[in-house]
Amino acid sequence: MEFIDLPPMLQAAGSVRLPGSKSISNRVLLLAALAEGDTLVEALLDSDDTRVMRNAIVALGVEVAEEGEALRVSGCGGRFPKLRADIFVGNSGLSIRTLVPAIVACLSGGDDAAAEVRLSGVPRMHERPIGDLVDGLKQLGARVEWLGEPGYPPLALKPALLGAERVSVRGNVSSQFLTGLLQAAPLVARDKPLVIEVEGELISRPYVEITLNLMERFGVRVEREGWSRFTVPAGQRYTSPGRIAVEGDASTASYFLAAGALGGGPVRVVGAGRQSIQGDVKFADALAVMGAEITWGDDWIEARAPASGKLKAFDLDLNHIPDAAMTLSVAALFADGPSTLRNIGSWRVKETDRIAAMAAELRKLGATVDEFPEALRVTPPAELRPAVIDTYDDHRVAMCFSLATLGGAYVRINDPKCVNKTFPEYFQTFAGITRPVPVLAIDGPSASGKGTVAARVAAALGFDHLDSGALYRIVALAALEKGVALDDEAALAGLAAALPARFEGDKVLLDGRDVSDAIRSEACSVGASRVAALPAVREALFWRQRAYRRGPGLVGEGRDMGSVIFPDAQVKIFLTASAEARADRRYKQLIDKGMPANMDDLLRDLRERDERDSRRAVAPLRKEDDAALLDTSDMTVGQAVDFVMAEAAALR
Numbered sequence: 001m002e003f004i005d006l007p008p009m010l011q012a013a014g015s016v017r018l019p020g021s022k023s024i025s026n027r028v029l030l031l032a033a034l035a036e037g038d039t040l041v042e043a044l045l046d047s048d049d050t051r052v053m054r055n056a057i058v059a060l061g062v063e064v065a066e067e068g069e070a071l072r073v074s075g076c077g078g079r080f081p082k083l084r085a086d087i088f089v090g091n092s093g094l095s096i097r098t099l100v101p102a103i104v105a106c107l108s109g110g111d112d113a114a115a116e117v118r119l120s121g122v123p124r125m126h127e128r129p130i131g132d133l134v135d136g137l138k139q140l141g142a143r144v145e146w147l148g149e150p151g152y153p154p155l156a157l158k159p160a161l162l163g164a165e166r167v168s169v170r171g172n173v174s175s176q177f178l179t180g181l182l183q184a185a186p187l188v189a190r191d192k193p194l195v196i197e198v199e200g201e202l203i204s205r206p207y208v209e210i211t212l213n214l215m216e217r218f219g220v221r222v223e224r225e226g227w228s229r230f231t232v233p234a235g236q237r238y239t240s241p242g243r244i245a246v247e248g249d250a251s252t253a254s255y256f257l258a259a260g261a262l263g264g265g266p267v268r269v270v271g272a273g274r275q276s277i278q279g280d281v282k283f284a285d286a287l288a289v290m291g292a293e294i295t296w297g298d299d300w301i302e303a304r305a306p307a308s309g310k311l312k313a314f315d316l317d318l319n320h321i322p323d324a325a326m327t328l329s330v331a332a333l334f335a336d337g338p339s340t341l342r343n344i345g346s347w348r349v350k351e352t353d354r355i356a357a358m359a360a361e362l363r364k365l366g367a368t369v370d371e372f373p374e375a376l377r378v379t380p381p382a383e384l385r386p387a388v389i390d391t392y393d394d395h396r397v398a399m400c401f402s403l404a405t406l407g408g409a410y411v412r413i414n415d416p417k418c419v420n421k422t423f424p425e426y427f428q429t430f431a432g433i434t435r436p437v438p439v440l441a442i443d444g445p446s447a448s449g450k451g452t453v454a455a456r457v458a459a460a461l462g463f464d465h466l467d468s469g470a471l472y473r474i475v476a477l478a479a480l481e482k483g484v485a486l487d488d489e490a491a492l493a494g495l496a497a498a499l500p501a502r503f504e505g506d507k508v509l510l511d512g513r514d515v516s517d518a519i520r521s522e523a524c525s526v527g528a529s530r531v532a533a534l535p536a537v538r539e540a541l542f543w544r545q546r547a548y549r550r551g552p553g554l555v556g557e558g559r560d561m562g563s564v565i566f567p568d569a570q571v572k573i574f575l576t577a578s579a580e581a582r583a584d585r586r587y588k589q590l591i592d593k594g595m596p597a598n599m600d601d602l603l604r605d606l607r608e609r610d611e612r613d614s615r616r617a618v619a620p621l622r623k624e625d626d627a628a629l630l631d632t633s634d635m636t637v638g639q640a641v642d643f644v645m646a647e648a649a650a651l652r
């Protein structure tokens, strides 16, 4: 499984130009395809979902050409030229739900009896309901054949004359059904008006407003009575507005605005603002309810943390911003109490069952989550735990959880490429506005001076100091004390995973006992080197070591700080010295502590240990290409510290 590890972040600030809105891009592509005349579409989003729509209109015979950064769509004037096609819609709900009614309308009254358009998608798409929409189309006379499970894609659309003047559709499963019918309506209402009635409460209304707004830009007027009855007057045709620029994506804006609120800020998103036609800009109001400071411009929004520094818990009806609301469920981790997200039942039929998915993944970070049929309550933990997040092929799950890093936790995102659905550049953009907790990694062989140098540098920088070797030494000590064999990998990994050890200043405590000296014995040195060669032991200590990365920063020393534990460390040093110099230092250390020491034995042990540490299969000791080499054979401690401090200047 591919993954991306996101380190804990100190803060977020900066400015982001939003990628084009998916909702607008896909609507504009279809309307431009159906319109009379060419439309030059600017700032179109390029992502999996928009590719789906673009490929679909091309498959239906519409010409599309790139013109610099823009796309020229040569409209077909109300009837797709090719009505024999197999269209793959991936996992784009908006695409299939708007294409189906438009194609059905084009199939009406044609003279090619063999015309047929089939639509299919990824397995999840075949679980997403479309039956209510098809029922509506059948009221008009459409011929639709289910190719799999009735009510779900894949399906085949066949020619049939559409006759009725009235169609009703459920409004409480997906507002995309209504959008699909509305967009196809002018193609149906050629001689007589078409009335669309919405059964039940209409959810996600702002998306329908986007639809109406864009239809108007393409010359079609819709009469609306409240949110339950829409009339499309007869004889209207889509006509190209010539050129149209796609607004920035307001749903995507939610991640960056939240980053500003959770990570200090200010973070500004450019491309959607006060004048936006997208309902998701209202996400900023929800952040304001949490206490974030929001500033609005015509086409930008800026968010920063509340002056008090603490975000407030919320209880909100989020029916109007279902997508951006997912971001709020992660923001809830930063609130001062339990927060409730209400009226989000549509989450259940999205890319995945988002209520179940968000609950499961928020719990991994330590939150207490109560799941209801149409709501979610999130109680933040005292402290976030590092978590490995599953993403369910859902771009928004992946993007949302990146925000947890602003709470000081490491987050591993599995299958990060799922963001390609709407924002292929997401993680790079997120990295551009966030500052990871700095790490200075010092690796090197025994007695090269890592511990001594790391302690001094950490004190000078005000950072924490992680002596990772001590963890392996404690495992060895615990094993020796409990009589666990030093090659019993499973038992040792068990010990390592549940190690009741703590660092307290210079002291190392095991089960509350001071074992600072005991772990430095030669028996423990040799034992540590042996247990450290076992992959399961290293695995068991992996997240534990990462948990030491906290603000304001960390100096980590060992053998694999820069290669495995903190591969993104901003500064990496490989500290070494000749074997003789190191044996000599170890000898002096032991004598100073009143411990027995023999120079020949020490030199031999040290060479054996170097050999074992360098030759082992997992995380062997070696200088990484991006680490600075420091040979201290002929240096004083002060000189070594000065060298590292000079390198550390890069952290500021």
Ligand SMILES: Nc1ncnc2c1ncn2[C@@H]1O[C@H](COP(=O)(O)OP(=O)(O)O)[C@@H](O)[C@H]1O
Binding pocket: 444, 445, 446, 447, 448, 449, 450, 451, 452, 453, 585, 586, 589, 632, 633, 634, 635, 636, 637, 638, 640
């Ligand atoms: N140039 C130097 N840099 C770091 N330590 C040095 C240097 N010269 C002598 N020493 C001494 O070497 C000894 C071993 O250092 P230590 O930090 O325990 O190494 P490590 O953690 O790499 O095993 C310490 O007593 C330290 O004072």
Ligand SMILES: Nc1ccn([C@H]2C[C@H](O)[C@@H](COP(=O)(O)OP(=O)(O)O)O2)c(=O)n1
Binding pocket: 445, 446, 447, 448, 468, 469, 470, 472, 473, 525, 528, 529, 530, 532, 533, 557, 558, 559, 560, 561, 609, 613
């Ligand atoms: N990150 C680390 C740190 C130590 N180890 C191993 C290597 C050593 O043999 C033991 C003990 O490490 P430690 O740094 O305490 O050893 P020295 O003080 O350098 O002799 O653990 C490791 O494999 N990976």
